[in-house]
Amino acid sequence: MPLVTTTEMFEKAYKGGYAIGAFNVNNMEIVQGITEAAADLNAPLILQVSKGARAYANHTYLIKLVEAAVEETGLPIVLHLDHGDSFELCKSCIDGGFTSVMIDASSKSFEDNIALTRQVVEYAHDHGVVVEAELGTLAGIEDDVKVKAEDSSYTRPEDVQEFVERTGCDSLAIAIGTSHGAYKFKPGTKPQLRFDILEDVERRLPGFPIVLHGSSSVPQEFVRMINENGGNMPGAIGVPEDQLRKAASMAVCKINIDSDLRLAMTATIRKYFNDHPDHFDPRQYLKPARAAIKDMVAHKIVDVLGCNGKA
Numbered sequence: 423m424p425l426v427t428t429t430e431m432f433e434k435a436y437k438g439g440y441a442i443g444a445f446n447v448n449n450m451e452i453v454q455g456i457t458e459a460a461a462d463l464n465a466p467l468i469l470q471v472s473k474g475a476r477a478y479a480n481h482t483y484l485i486k487l488v489e490a491a492v493e494e495t496g497l498p499i500v501l502h503l504d505h506g507d508s509f510e511l512c513k514s515c516i517d518g519g520f521t522s523v524m525i526d527a528s529s530k531s532f533e534d535n536i537a538l539t540r541q542v543v544e545y546a547h548d549h550g551v552v553v554e555a556e557l558g559t560l561a562g563i564e565d566d567v568k569v570k571a572e573d574s575s576y577t578r579p580e581d582v583q584e585f586v587e588r589t590g591c592d593s594l595a596i597a598i599g600t601s602h603g604a605y606k607f608k609p610g611t612k613p614q615l616r617f618d619i620l621e622d623v624e625r626r627l628p629g630f631p632i633v634l635h636g637s638s639s640v641p642q643e644f645v646r647m648i649n650e651n652g653g654n655m656p657g658a659i660g661v662p663e664d665q666l667r668k669a670a671s672m673a674v675c676k677i678n679i680d681s682d683l684r685l686a687m688t689a690t691i692r693k694y695f696n697d698h699p700d701h702f703d704p705r706q707y708l709k710p711a712r713a714a715i716k717d718m719v720a721h722k723i724v725d726v727l728g729c730n731g732k733a
């Protein structure tokens with residue numbers, strides 16, 4: 423099966439009350455860890471590439487790695503541009519074989535966001551590619567751009583219908599309290615997603631797929647493992663997984679997870695070096711790191727997304 427778009431995946435996920443995992447990829451071991459878990463669980467998959475990942479690993483290498491994953495697993499896999507910030511970047515990914523792009527113009531004015539999103543949608547749809555757009559601003563760090571908590575803003579449900587109609591986008595990322603990175607909420611606080619906003623959006627856009635960014639839950643065992651093995655991460659907590667599961671049963675069809683994979687990989691490698699200070703063959707420490715990513719993704723598929731068996 424070749425790379426697919428999200429159209430059919432989201433239709434089934436919406437009706438079935440589950441979500442598809444969108445995991446960020448940067449190298450071979452990450453692609454393998456994610457896709458091995460999805461293959462074992464027969465789960466549909468979105469592999470997403472940020473501008474930073476493309477700069478790090480090179481467009482062609484990433485395309486070939488994902489094509490290899492499609493060939494090895496036979497799963498329906500979407501190759502998605504995460505947080506495209508310009509028409510040119512989106513065009514380059516569309517021309518270069520991606521099946522889905524995000525144009526993130528959420529920091530612009532409502533009218534400018536519509537204009538840029540519309541431009542990307544027209545080009546993408548002419549080439550059989552789907553488009554995710556964003557309304558509302560998440561806090562946190564993406565591609566070295568830091569949005570302070572006070573500059574973040576929840577999505578206004580009264581804007582979504584006009585935005586979707588005027589842009590023609592295929593899915594919409596909204597801000598309901600998630601944020602990017604490993605430092606989402608202060609330890610001791612009780613994170614609470616704004617389900618009232620999600621419900622309102624769902625009422626205004628029946629059947630339309632909604633996306634949640636910033637959905638890592640920052641497992642404390644990995645933060646501890648990093649700190650017990652020479653790291654120095656400040657305390658931090660993420661989005662509670664039961665709240666993500668609830669969102670997945672509602673209109674949310676795509677849940678983005680990157681930081682949890684980074685934590686699993688880094689914690690495993692730090693521990694490996696502490697346990698084996700004399701080792702230097704990269705295969706020795708990348709093997710357990712890949713296995714840790716596989717375990718993390720398997721857990722997300724079964725316990726958070728609910729998309730196991732849905733490929």
Ligand code: G3H
Pocket residue numbers: 446472473474475504505563564565566602603680681
């Ligand atoms: O939302 C951002 C993703 O976690 C990708 O991060 O831009 O550092 O690759 P990156």
Ligand code: 13P
Pocket residue numbers: 446504505601602603604634635636637638639678679680681682
């Ligand atoms: P996390 O930082 O919570 O993993 O979010 C990733 C993301 O939204 C990628 O677009």
Ligand code: ZN
Pocket residue numbers: 505564602635636678
């Ligand atoms: Zn994001």
